[in-house]
Amino acid sequence: MITGSLKSSVDKLWEEFWTGGVTNPLTVIEQISFLMFARLLDINESRNEKKAQRTNKPFRRIFPDTDEGQALRWHKFKHLGAENMLPHVRDKVFPHFKSVAIEGAKFGEYMKDAQLMIQKPSLLVSAVNMIDALPLTEGDTKGDLYEYLLSKLTTAGINGQFRTPRHIIRLMVEMLDPSLEHNEVIGDPACGTGGFLVEAMHYLQRKYTSPEGIIDHEGEKIYSGDLLEPHREHIQNNLIHGFDFDVTMLRIAAMNLLLHGIDAPDIHYQDTLSSGFPDKFPQQAQNFFDVILANPPFKGSLDFEDVHSSLLAQVKTKKTELLFVALILRMLKNGGRSATIVPDGVLFGSSKAHVALREMLVEKNQLEAVISLPSGVFRPYAGVSTGILIFTKGGKTGDVFFYDMQDDGFSLDDKRTQLYGSTFDGDLPDCLIRWKGKDPQKDTDRTAKAFFVKTEEIREKNYDLSLNRYKETVYEEVQYEPPREILKKLKALENEIMRDLDELEGMLG
Missing domain, CATH: 1.20.5 (Single alpha-helices involved in coiled-coils or other helix-helix interfaces)
Incomplete structure (x- = not known):
């Protein structure tokens, strides 16, 4: 839980960067991430030192046990004066990041091009002092703190990626209901800041908490995840996988997952649509995942030469939004399921590729749901109309669940102000209840928010999946x-x- 005083600390830190000449929100978050990472490495090293003293067992050091190596640690350089701190952090601490591995995570991969963008010595000292005061050792707080930092990200990345609202992510995760009983594996082929992967972890934390493990903290429930212990090795080593082709996003995602308890996140710099993906990651590229959650970037068109031939065999197109759905189907195991956000054009586009993709979803897989989202959900990044597709690889499509979401609990302007007491409000709880208690025999009223459409009707309408094609509007006589x-x-x-x-x-x- 993040308190008002913590929020104001983050706001103040953000302001310091802004007034210090670092004005790109992505750069601010990236630079704060680097400094948090430097502090977390030192915390981790201190923890290992204490453990080694207790057990008399050696451990692999992050910082060499020399004067030069120890000078790279947070608790040492934070006391340097402004003029000495800047060159020390820029020329010695940052280069060291590139060789760092922590608990199996090769952070060098995310840090290889890391640069200190802070030019003013006074700004660095201010940032170090503020980050030193943040509670980075306190369980949930450090994750919530980073989420609050990410909520300030109001610009899209260079490739059109943007942060999916957390309440929409939560709806998608709850609808898919990931589980650890059979060591399910969760992935995101375009993970951005890691929001889907973090929320999947939150969901499992809630799901695997016994009634005794729920702690009431100032009226807010904290889920201890006490039933996760038998699955701990799987969680740390194989549960979560992510890819992104923007290294800034990747660094932010790595930090986000680290702060949410995934010490060794398996996330990689990779364009998953490219022909190189199956060569570099043959295991994850095909028939690997039980659950895929995604909001892929819709950056327009790619060259055919850049796209892997197995995707073009499924759907011959240059459009990334279609290729990503085909990619997700390839990455899923048979019986694996996905919730993916797509622009409305995917649902009703009339090109050969659009129709072929929807036909593949309906005829060769199990299309389960189409959730129509309000058009302002992604403001202030974009005003594009979108929907959520829920499908299972293989199987057979029965009746498809449609839901007309008109209120996501936030205003639909650029401010996106929370309208109710809870962040999970508006039509979201109703959508979830209708989904969990769905009954194709009962939910036939096409004027309602939730209804089912038979496969035969979708087939007759050229696999059109737009809500307006099936919803009936009641006109009141005035x-x-x-x-x-x-x-x-x-x-x-x-x-x-x-x-x-x-x-x-x-x-x-």
């Missing part, structure tokens, strides 16, 4: 007064105004 009556009332009103004006003129003498 009774108007006869025009003569309206005219009579207008004249009476006019006369009354004239009388009042005459009276006012009389009062003025």
